[in-house]
Amino acid sequence: MRFRARILAAAVAVTGFTMTSPPASADEGMWLFNNVPKKLLKEKYNFEPTDAWLDHLQKASVRFNSGGSGSFVSATGLVMTNHHVGADDLQKLSTKEKDYLKEGFQAKTAAEEIKCKALELNCLQSIKDVTAEVNAAVKEGLPPAEAFKARQGKIAELEKANADEAKGVRADVVTLYAGGAYHLYTYKKYTDIRLVFAPEKAIAFFGGDPDNFEYPRYDLDMCFFRVYEDGKPIKPEHYLKWSEAGSKDGELTFVSGHPGRTNRQNTVAELEYLRDTGYPYLMQRLNRLEVLLGAWVARSEANRQEGEDDLFGIQNSRKARIGGLGGLLDPQIMARKAAEEKRLRDFIAANADKVPADAAKAFDVIAAGQKKRVEYIKEMTLLEGGAAFNSHLFSLARTLVRYTDEKGKPAGERLPEFGEARLGSLKQQLFSDEPISNDLELLKLADGLTLLATTFGADHELVKQVLAGKSPRERAYDLVSGTKLKDVPVRKAMFEGGADAADPMIALAKLVDGPARAIRKKVETEIDEPRRQAYSALAKARFAMDGTGNYPDATFTLRLAFGQVKGYKEDGKDVPPFTTMAGLYERSKQQENKYPFELPKRWEDKKSALDLKTPFNFVSTADIIGGNSGSPVVNAKGEVVGLIFDGNIQSLVLDFVYDQTVARAVSVDSRAMIEAMRKVYDATWLADELQGKK
Template sequence: MRYLAPSLAVLALSLAAAAPTQAEEGMWTFDNFPIARANATLGTHIDQAWLDRVRLSSAKFGGCSAGIVSAEGLVMTNNHCVSSCVANLSTQAINYAETGFTPARREDELKCPGGTAEILTDITDVTERMHKAGEGLSGQAFTRARDAEAGRIEQEACDGDTGKRCQVVSLYRGGQFKLYTYKKYTDVRLAFAPEERAATFGGDLDNFSFPRFAIDAAFIRLYENGQPAVTPTHFTWNAATPVEGTPVFVSGSPGSTQRLLTQDQLMTIRDVVLPMDQLLASELRGRMIRFSEESEENAFIAMDPISSVENSYKRGLGRMRALIDPAFMAGRAEAEADFRARAAAGSTAGDPWADLAAVQPIQRQLYPAYSLLEARAGGGSSLYGYAETLVRAAAERAKPSDQRLPEFADSRLASVESRLMAERPVYPSLDQLRLEWWLSKTREWLTVDDPRVRVLLGQESPEGLSARLVAGTSLADPAVRRALWDGGLAAVRASNDPLIQYALKVDDQARAVRADWEARVEAPTARASEQLAAARFAAYGDAVYPDATGTLRLTYGRIEGTDVPGQRFGAFTTFNGLWDRATGAAPFDVAPKLLAAKDRIDGDTVLNMAVSSDTIGGSSGSPVVNEAGEILGANFDSTVLSQRNAYGYDVNVNRSVIVTTGAVTTALRDVYGMQRLVTELGAD
């Protein structure tokens, strides 16, 4: 096992700016992947053509990643990435989470409501144009000018082509801007999902840990014009037993990292953002558990939402532990000091560190109101989300595109409309729970005497108001939403729907909170971060990789376990290990169909494996491929120590957890009778 002295290990990971970065570190963009360094580290021989094939074989599915595995649009991702689709297609009578979704024919594959998948086809540098748009501006004028320019670039690039999506992406926190162009699929159908218990064996106790024993894999299929998409560029299926030490690459869309933040910015996250987010998530989890225990119907409704909240809470816990780890933070501080010294030697104009430090007291003050009244308004209620979207879209669409809130620019309206009109099931009881929680927590955090809370609640209680709004609304009906969308501002204002009227009532103050945040936090942070990025490029050149932004990245490492004290484990788990770990009681009860197939399964088949790649949330479903471009599995988790990966990478502790193609083949063939998919994969 490779080893770095603790101070050096943390120093190497701290700002993603050490030159050179260490071994497997880095969530690299495909247009700046260090081919030579990766080949030297791993002993591989990949080239640009290999990168292009991997990029075009990788897909983004919702907030997850995925890999194309056949010429007929078949795509592998994680089961937890299709859990919303499974829930939307299920009823209490036919619950695919319990039975698995195993269509006998391709014609029986079902469309995921609102599901979209995308393949990155092109990357274009638009940095100069974006930087010029903000020249000489400050405050909200700066952010709005940048947003408007991004909208224009996207509109010009896609030019109304509904089969594409164009997105201007900020990299290096404003140091670069790239236009990402995607091939977009809006007809995505579920092709296979195992029993939920097979994918989540061990439950929350095993989440973010290893050894793991989970078949967290599923298949979707891309369709065009009612037919399976033609996808000649795809990964080749390799279900052979994996070998420890094998070099692998992980291609996916990691959500967000904060490795380029200054120490002052991280202190705000540690002291304000994470504590608040964790307290809110903890109470929501408790309310949902209580709700789920009230009836079988409630248990069905809350199953997927509880899993999501638990996942977020546990991820936040791991990140908090990193930020209060003295050695970890000392290493970051040491690296920042080195960076500042290099920047000073290069005579960087201004002092972006001081500018960012000056923003922190303001951000700390504004975060609770911004979070509650704008960022998480409605508490995740689907019905409130519909109302807010309809109200804002109506107001924004009456303006020229470059004067709108960025999410409603012409280049993005089609996606807004698609999400709004998707025919998903709505559960009023869960919506009321979410609204009640949000209203009560907003009153608690902002206080009863805050005038914004008085507007929010009037003379009603959180319980009474949420019940009234949910009982009276008709927004669960897609036809009602369609009429309001098509009718525009006049129809929205004339609506007698109580939730629409409520969203109209509270929108002004939410907009004011957002405007204050953009002017006093977002704009000065963006300005200083742009300066910081220039200093970083000057100090370290192209050895720098950007923070994760939900865009496609490539990371690399090896199949291996770890010998960190308290986290010692080998690289593999097997089905025999699953049988041994099972107790028969939740959460260590084996899924019924999987247990029934025990005698048909080779117990030595590798189920899950650990890889030293650099991943984070959003990397779920990422294809894990070898030098030959063969897919060996899909990333579905990481270890608890890896949650510090948001702020830095350490090869000694960071491990991605992978479900192997061998395990998936076994499940398809020996458990769920999906021989037609086995044949399509070439795994007969």
């Protein structure tokens, strides 16, 4: 369930803005915190959250810039998330002597807590509707390029006016309902994050790739960090308390997290693009990268330590896209989407006086854009998406090159990622002293250059310029060994004084920046902007048809989901909602305790001390998607009963449709976490902190 934004964005641009969801039913919905379905909850579950309850849960929730969710769970700034959300940080902090990703980590004192590299947490403080201000900036009749520029200018202006880097305030204007609404999200930003506790990967990801997206599960997928300011742990006003009893079958639970992206109200034309072009092309890249990294990681222990987190992300994305593609190839799902679209088309045709004038032609505009997307997909993916230059060093070079070009431009003319309000986060990433592996960089960059040459052809002028008369492997070696960008002081000097073209990686970034910007501009002005306007018209038509009380598609912003702890039937058999610690040992024995079902030695040694009836993982009907990883699961009292870490295989269609018959969210049970801390890891101090006993 990991949301791998970097991999997916680089792989292929497959989605964009989407319109509102149809009226929610059952436990459907990734709800905005300022538009929670209180009436629905009251009628179905006899529970109505108060504004204070919602405000507390909102401000106890955090977003990881690495692509996941988390929550404050103690009065001294302790943050809970998944092991796989923290895996990137565990790998960055590891050394040749200490492999924290594999072996785990525990800091029993504050002095032992390790500061993370380039990790940023965002805690949502306020939401303001700025739709009128953004729309007013785009005058009627503007050409797409001018409309795009005007809108981005207003968004940059709003973000700059409301951000305050000195006070750690971040401001993002979030596009909702495909442009039907724009909300200003103001966050408290934290950048001093320290690692506190993580179990071994073998128990956090027990079952590995074979059990990923499956159920029953037995994963202790948890990780804890602490937030500091001014050198001291913060004392958050809002943090979640631990439930004494845990959850039970049939209980109403809530999930507060940051679902990454859904496509539930894409037009049929867009879904057909995803089915026929977008996903298959993405799958080709994921399969290629999985074979490449899988073979490399298997060659040595050093390779495994450096590359296994990247490999896991690719495997996770590959399996998730297989499930999504399966949904798009399901005639029943596509028929359902066609019926939903027909309902909207019919409403527009019969209510011309209630909908925007351009709503009727919006479907054709979107369909035309998808034809262009097919034409542009490879060039966009390889050049602007960076797939041809699959290298962290190249990403650093491109950032420096583009910052040098963008910093002098007016706010509305800059690329959005270089807006004034975002420079603080950009610099934190750019100046991180995280280790960079030359061997891994060489492997990935050589493969990217090979992909470029085989896609465009060896005689393509840009390919010849990029390769400079050498093979992809030789050229990659020259670039990786010749660049000085591994040194943070060098990057800082270039950030202040301008990108130095004498550096070979900078020179490469400059060489390809023109073609990359050109294809980006085509996509933005020929596809994205007309499509945005079309979807905005459809969103307003849907508002007229169904009202404004529904949820928008996911945008990696804070949402509230709810559902019951509930099992399901699979192949005619009952799948109970809970697994137990006894089941963990049984599952390992069935697989002869061999990788990836091998238990860490301490789990074998401590078996007799455990209450094997303790619930380990559980499932619920909560509506989640990638990005929800690390989200707290709370009961009606707002107490922690679990930690989201996955969905079952049947949940992979939730990107497009919601169905609670067999789709389930999978969580670590709060009781298993405490049992393991106290009886396996001798982390009584941590359990006491979580349970308010210290």
